[in-house]
Amino acid sequence: MADKVHDHIVSSYQEELTSLKNQITKMGGIAEELLAHSFDALEKRDPELAAATIKDDSQIDALERDIEEQAIIMIARRQPVALDLRQIMAAIRISADLERIGDLGKNIAKRALAVADEHRPKHLMLGLRHMGELSLEQLKDVLDAYIERDADKAQRVWQRDEEIDSMYNSIFRELLTYMMEDPRNIGLCTHLLFGAKNIERVGDHATNIAETVYFLVHGETLPDERPKSDTTSSTAVDLPGAAE
Amino acid sequence: MADKVHDHIVSSYQEELTSLKNQITKMGGIAEELLAHSFDALEKRDPELAAATIKDDSQIDALERDIEEQAIIMIARRQPVALDLRQIMAAIRISADLERIGDLGKNIAKRALAVADEHRPKHLMLGLRHMGELSLEQLKDVLDAYIERDADKAQRVWQRDEEIDSMYNSIFRELLTYMMEDPRNIGLCTHLLFGAKNIERVGDHATNIAETVYFLVHGETLPDERPKSDTTSSTAVDLPGAAE
Numbered sequence: 001m002a003d004k005v006h007d008h009i010v011s012s013y014q015e016e017l018t019s020l021k022n023q024i025t026k027m028g029g030i031a032e033e034l035l036a037h038s039f040d041a042l043e044k045r046d047p048e049l050a051a052a053t054i055k056d057d058s059q060i061d062a063l064e065r066d067i068e069e070q071a072i073i074m075i076a077r078r079q080p081v082a083l084d085l086r087q088i089m090a091a092i093r094i095s096a097d098l099e100r101i102g103d104l105g106k107n108i109a110k111r112a113l114a115v116a117d118e119h120r121p122k123h124l125m126l127g128l129r130h131m132g133e134l135s136l137e138q139l140k141d142v143l144d145a146y147i148e149r150d151a152d153k154a155q156r157v158w159q160r161d162e163e164i165d166s167m168y169n170s171i172f173r174e175l176l177t178y179m180m181e182d183p184r185n186i187g188l189c190t191h192l193l194f195g196a197k198n199i200e201r202v203g204d205h206a207t208n209i210a211e212t213v214y215f216l217v218h219g220e221t222l223p224d225e226r227p228k229s230d231t232t233s234s235t236a237v238d239l240p241g242a243a244e
Numbered sequence: 245m246a247d248k249v250h251d252h253i254v255s256s257y258q259e260e261l262t263s264l265k266n267q268i269t270k271m272g273g274i275a276e277e278l279l280a281h282s283f284d285a286l287e288k289r290d291p292e293l294a295a296a297t298i299k300d301d302s303q304i305d306a307l308e309r310d311i312e313e314q315a316i317i318m319i320a321r322r323q324p325v326a327l328d329l330r331q332i333m334a335a336i337r338i339s340a341d342l343e344r345i346g347d348l349g350k351n352i353a354k355r356a357l358a359v360a361d362e363h364r365p366k367h368l369m370l371g372l373r374h375m376g377e378l379s380l381e382q383l384k385d386v387l388d389a390y391i392e393r394d395a396d397k398a399q400r401v402w403q404r405d406e407e408i409d410s411m412y413n414s415i416f417r418e419l420l421t422y423m424m425e426d427p428r429n430i431g432l433c434t435h436l437l438f439g440a441k442n443i444e445r446v447g448d449h450a451t452n453i454a455e456t457v458y459f460l461v462h463g464e465t466l467p468d469e470r471p472k473s474d475t476t477s478s479t480a481v482d483l484p485g486a487a488e
Contacts, residue, residue, distance in 0.1 A: 072319060075319045085316070
């Protein structure tokens, strides 16, 4: 009888852990979709899609609160250690990163609303589109790494963040060039600059999640310093026109 | 004897809660100082101060990890409910907001490095300076509200965030005007735009902390929707020159 009770407790504990994992997976799926929609809205200058995307962010916020609450109750009730504690902490951390990714998607959708009436040439947005695709791929891969508990895959995501950063740097310079070439581009390009910065930050959060997955699996942090090379804020802008 | 043991446990629990509160207070003080230094570095275009400020951010990161660890151990050991649980959760949340404020200060210091060699007129930065002062005041007031458990003071901080947001909107438009007037301003003004956005986000985190303090004291969330009016991302830029 005692054994049966014990079994029951253990199995319900496993169920709780599984439920937590499923919630994260669900939240990740919504964040991916929201982000993809925000990129579409910006590229197509589609105000309806942008408005719908902004509204969807509240789902992500609600999921974060649920996950945190569930995690706190589990820590208090189960007093987990080692891998179990890491699983719960990972859920808290990843949900916080996904919540911020949702916010970034919402911000991009707001920029899409702002530029809906712009008639500047579409080629100005090409760089941003590629950067968006890369960030979505990173998010997808790191969520797979979480679901499969695959630390190697997480580490690859972590290493690839440098690509997004260097893409951001070149887009930053490119957009500044367009602004200097023709002041009529300044309005749109300023919004695109902020959009690019938002995408770069999506990459940072994917990297955070990669670190969390690595720690979850191995119980120790990733060996090297994070690759980080947004140099637009630490190097002076030196473009034709800037020093004229 | 049993009573004595009980007293001992209770008092050490109170000590733990006090220690958590002291850690937050310390972290808040460092975040304030870091932010003030980053504004100074940007205004005076002082690369040494900027570099020192960037370095200081690691202290804040370390404190956040300590606070989170301490909080998790307390939840597991003490299984707190009601006010006690809210105190611990508040420490986790506020430390996360302070960590992000530290990151924002670091970003502003990086922008200061980037503009160290700029020789554009200093009046371009006046608006940013006022915005910085206001955000520092908000941070200081909300930390006082936390220390004094003063929900009314927290609510006033929360209401005042609109001022920072509207200041951001006018600086955004002002900087765009400078860019259109003279393309040589584009480099510096772009960095200042990002700086202004960072300061606006400091205000958001101060507002988050205000919400946490309110919840900590009353056990319920603030009655109204957060005031939020960064409209630069949701309204089209309509400036002289933009539609030429």
